[in-house]
Amino acid sequence: MLSREDIKRAIVDGKVKIYPFESKNMTGIGYNLSTTNFAFSIGRGVLLPIRKDTTSSGVSHYVFIPPCDTVLFFSREYVSVDGTLAGSFYSKVSRVCQGLGHISTTLDPTWKGQLILSVNNPTDRRIRFDLDKDSGNVATMLLHDLDTPVSGPDIHDNNRGRCDLLLGHFTDPPRRGKNRRKHLELRDFVVHEYADSLNGYDDFLTADAPRDRYSKKVDELRELRERLNEDVRSIREEKYSLGQGGHYFALRSDSERQLINGCALYGLYDGERLEKLAAIESESGGASVCESQTAEAVELYLDIIDYELEMINHIRRINWQNERVHEYADEKSTLSKEQERARFWSNVGSMGGYLAAAIMLAAALIYAIACAQPENLMALLVPVLVAAFVPLTIAAIGRWGDLTSRQPTRKGGK
Numbered sequence: 001m002l003s004r005e006d007i008k009r010a011i012v013d014g015k016v017k018i019y020p021f022e023s024k025n026m027t028g029i030g031y032n033l034s035t036t037n038f039a040f041s042i043g044r045g046v047l048l049p050i051r052k053d054t055t056s057s058g059v060s061h062y063v064f065i066p067p068c069d070t071v072l073f074f075s076r077e078y079v080s081v082d083g084t085l086a087g088s089f090y091s092k093v094s095r096v097c098q099g100l101g102h103i104s105t106t107l108d109p110t111w112k113g114q115l116i117l118s119v120n121n122p123t124d125r126r127i128r129f130d131l132d133k134d135s136g137n138v139a140t141m142l143l144h145d146l147d148t149p150v151s152g153p154d155i156h157d158n159n160r161g162r163c164d165l166l167l168g169h170f171t172d173p174p175r176r177g178k179n180r181r182k183h184l185e186l187r188d189f190v191v192h193e194y195a196d197s198l199n200g201y202d203d204f205l206t207a208d209a210p211r212d213r214y215s216k217k218v219d220e221l222r223e224l225r226e227r228l229n230e231d232v233r234s235i236r237e238e239k240y241s242l243g244q245g246g247h248y249f250a251l252r253s254d255s256e257r258q259l260i261n262g263c264a265l266y267g268l269y270d271g272e273r274l275e276k277l278a279a280i281e282s283e284s285g286g287a288s289v290c291e292s293q294t295a296e297a298v299e300l301y302l303d304i305i306d307y308e309l310e311m312i313n314h315i316r317r318i319n320w321q322n323e324r325v326h327e328y329a330d331e332k333s334t335l336s337k338e339q340e341r342a343r344f345w346s347n348v349g350s351m352g353g354y355l356a357a358a359i360m361l362a363a364a365l366i367y368a369i370a371c372a373q374p375e376n377l378m379a380l381l382v383p384v385l386v387a388a389f390v391p392l393t394i395a396a397i398g399r400w401g402d403l404t405s406r407q408p409t410r411k412g413g414k
């Protein structure tokens with residue numbers, strides 16, 4: 001089993017990737033995983049409403065896991081391991097003691113993706129499940145070194161993000177009931193957008209990605225990466241001219257040094273790697289370090305930059321997922337407000353129709369009893385037909401309004 005130090009080393013060696021990586025989530029023997037806000041109730045076939053607590057220390061989100069239900073979550077973390085490692089997931093004791101259960105599952109070597117995490121509530125009362133815990137809210141991932149690394153095909157046949165398992169819950173929609181419409185809307189979102197995101201087919205580092213708190217960092221990292229890539233190529237091809245000072249400096253300003261120092265992978269670098277970097281950054285070292293060592297050290301910087309950019313891409317992905325999920329899961333989501341409005345007008349239409357029909361029918365009966373002669377059947381038939389036609393028309397309009405309000409609303413997106 002890998003200890004905390006082993007996991008850090010495995011990340012630095014490129015055997016494991018955890019995005020976003022946060023030191024506070026390391027335990028002595030593993031990494032605490034958290035969920036995104038996607039909480040799919042298997043029993044109800046819909047997302048659980050996300051509730052909010054606003055206190056002086058900020059806003060916290062949670063869901064209530066219904067009694068005797070199982071809820072599927074996805075991890076915030078993107079995890080990737082190579083063929084030398086496998087993993088297992090264990091429940092957090094704080095969850096188990098609330099009465100919730102997470103049945104332990106396994107991580108295959110060479111897995112890449114967000115994880116699906118099922119949490120069940122076997123009790124007969126609802127249980128609060130906090131979505132934003134400081135250091136993991138659902139399970140701890142343990143990693144194990146394999147005696148013999150696996151290679152070749154068929155190590156596992158699973159999708160990234162296991163959306164195959166999620167999609168299996170949308171094959172048989174509820175036939176009626178208040179959850180049917182929500183289930184169908186959610187299915188549309190999962191099939192057309194969410195599954196692609198879980199599979200990592202979305203890219204949030206494109207030039208047209210909306211500006212956010214990471215944009216400046218992304219621009220700077222890309223610029224530095226471009227220059228360092230060029231440097232490595234020249235150094236390896238022995239085309240690099242050291243210039244007048246006779247020194248090669250990979251990082252040329254304090255802001256570049258700060259940029260690298262603030263990257264997650266740099267924080268995990270061990271003494272050996274830091275020494276290699278120091279060797280090419282010192283006044284005395286630069287010229288004396290041989291070319292291949294210089295190129296190797298610059299590649300260490302490139303690893304740091306790549307890790308950071310991939311991590312930002314994933315952070316943006318989970319932010320996007322959470323934003324979209326809120327449209328389907330908020331107690332007062334955009335969708336549910338629209339539905340309420342549509343339902344209100346549809347009810348007004350139906351009530352009006354029935355009222356009009358009742359008045360027409362009553363009028364027709366009074367007229368028939370009081371005035372109509374048996375030989376004049378048409379005079380009796382006309383008001384009765386009108387009375388029957390009106391509610392049918394109104395009901396049809398109401399039904400049409402109801403159907404059109406079922407069309408899912410697409411908003412935002414990547």
Ligand SMILES: Nc1ccn([C@H]2C[C@H](O)[C@@H](COP(=O)(O)OP(=O)(O)OP(=O)(O)O)O2)c(=O)n1
Nearest residue numbers: 089105106107108111114115116117156158162
């Ligand atoms: N909580 C977990 C645990 C594992 N996995 C992913 C990573 C694993 O590599 C893969 C393991 O899947 P299994 O083989 O256990 O799953 P299946 O039941 O689908 O088996 P199979 O693929 O053999 O049908 O699923 C996941 O997304 N979430």
